[in-house]
Amino acid sequence: MSGFVGRSRELAILTSLLETVRTGRRADPGVALTLRGRRRVGKSRMVDEFLRRTDVPSVYFQAARHAPLADELAELTRAVVGSTLPDAVAAAGTAPTTVTAALTLLAAALPADTPSVVVVDELPWLLERVPGGAGELQRVWDTRLSKKPVLLLLLGSDLAMMEHLLAADQPFHGRATEMVLDPLTPTDVATMTGLSAAAAFDAHLVTGGLPLVVQEWEPQDSVESFLRRSFASSTSALVVAGGRSLDSEFPATTPARQVLTALGGRGERTFGGIQGADRADGFNATTLTTTLRTLTGKRVVEVDEPLSARPAPRNRRYRLADPALRFWLAFVEPALGEVDRGRPDLAMDRVHAGFGAWRGRAVEPVVRQALGRLLPDDRWPVTRVGGWWPRSNVPEVDLVGMTGDHGVGFVGTVKWRTAPLTTTDVDALARDALAVPGVQVGTPLVGVCPGGTAADGLATVWDADDLLRAWA
Known part of the structure; x- marks a missing residue:
């Protein structure tokens, strides 16, 4: 395989935000977005594809973990100088010593009359070296960066640190749109x-x-x-x-x-x-x-x-x-x-x-996630899907669907195989289900199996095609 595939929803969001910058529909011309996701999930690759498709002036800086701050600021300056920003040459020969100075230098290189994109990849790795670094980012954003027609993309693999950046008690709170890039579905x-x-x-x-x-x-x-x-x-x-x-x-x-x-x-x-x-x-x-x-x-x-x-x-x-x-x-x-x-x-x-x-x-967690996306529907007023087990782990029930805080809507079994569910599977589920608190004699039994079912007694059986529609 070759070329870029997928991420159409996320790319559409980025394109929409850039259009917001282009048309100036907000009080400040600049727009910020934080993008978090696990390492290797494709954040950088997706942003590269976005930059390729948009073809606007841009600068891309990637922080290195545990690198000395002076080296990072010098690398950020080199990224500005080597970028497609029209005033990038103004940064040549400079040596900022603080995050504030480096970001101010960046802001000066941004065009004032045309949209641009700034990418700071692995932002937590840059800020972890700087006490009060989030405050410096906020100050330069408020006073300089947001005054330019720029889309600022802040990327990070440390999910907790990226969430913390936008917490209510943090300086950058309320200043950026959030996006999470999950693995491919x-x-x-x-x-x-x-x-x-x-x-x-x-x-x-x-x-x-x-x-x-x-x-x-x-x-x-x-x-x-x-x-x-x-x-x-x-x-x-x-x-x-x-x-x-x-x-x-x-x-x-x-x-x-x-x-x-x-x-x-x-x-x-x-x-x-x-x-x-x-x-x-x-x-x-x-x-x-x-x-x-x-x-x-x-x-x-x-x-x-x-x-x-x-x-x-x-x-x-x-x-x-x-x-x-x-x-x-x-x-x-x-x-x-x-x-x-x-x-x-x-x-x-x-x-x-x-x-x-x-x-x-x-x-099992993938099945539960799929059902959590598919439900509730016209038949199943289920708002939460999980599993059940006692301290001894015997028995284990693969699926429990809750209709409220205490209402059990169904219990079920997951058999990931090509052979259909059998009467033996249904009988075992019926026995085990009675151990689940809240299950009654009439509580519906359900199943998940790519091979469907060859047995009676199940109210619903979802196969792989049914589950795949959860992400359609």
Whole structure:
């Protein structure tokens, strides 16, 4: 595959904002937008495509993590000098020593009578080196940048820091539009690969929706053929993407990386399971609590609680928020040595042994997300979709749909396979459902299965095509 595919909604938003700058429909000519999303999700690539399509004067600066401030300010100045801004030459020979001075220099180079675009990529990495840096950004924006017809795009991979930038108690609050760039949806993956709905979900689970990885999926590739080709090269996008994303934020020896490995690589979900995962002495409870709090604060880890008529916050589970890391930690990282020595067959043996069980678990949050987008509808007045489990984890119910704070609208099972649901599956669901607080004898039973159903007793069965419409 080649060329840029997808992101039409986001590109339309950027184009609309640039048109707002062009027409001067706001009190100040300038417009700011913050764009946050995980590393490798395609923020920079999308903005590059936007700049290519708009063909207006622009400057693009990308901050480097942990770089000395003087080096960063010098690099920002070089970016201005080398840009397509008509007055860029005015910045030549200057050496700003503060963020305020550098941004003031930038503002002076912006045209006053024609639209331009300024991109600051990885803004948190620049501001983390400067106490009060957000205040400096706010001051120069208010006094200089916003007075020019400019679209200021502030990009960042640290989701928590980008959210904090616009918090009510922060200087830049209320000054920018927010945009979140998520991984490609299963529908996007289906469009890019030409796969059937069920196969597109499998491709989404394997690639995590990362554009660079999905672009290496050849037409009519199966999971098997895609993985064999990817494991045959140590420079394939699938092999490289996860490591680069993790190593930049969570080096291998840190507690955070070890927690992520326990979650993604070993499938642990409970506090106790993570605490004892593959360590001779286990995690110290205080250290693990602090680490999980940090990872959830950074939006890297998500916390799930069983959904029913009776809240059970003590039975919480943890999972990776980044879909791209789920497959990478489970199957790619353990195979890196085999890939490097040219043994993709050994990496595939690991996939053959564990992919089915892994997929059954990994698809559940995707299914719940899809149903959360599809519902409520005319039949199901469901406003929340989750799962349920007791402290013992027996039984587990894949789907619980709530109609209010305490009303259980349905309970369901997820079987991600080509074979249809059977009477045995329905009977097992009916037995397990009775353990869910709020479920009554007449509570509807539902199912999710690409193969549909060959059994009676289910009020609704959603297949892969039904779910794919959630992102249409």
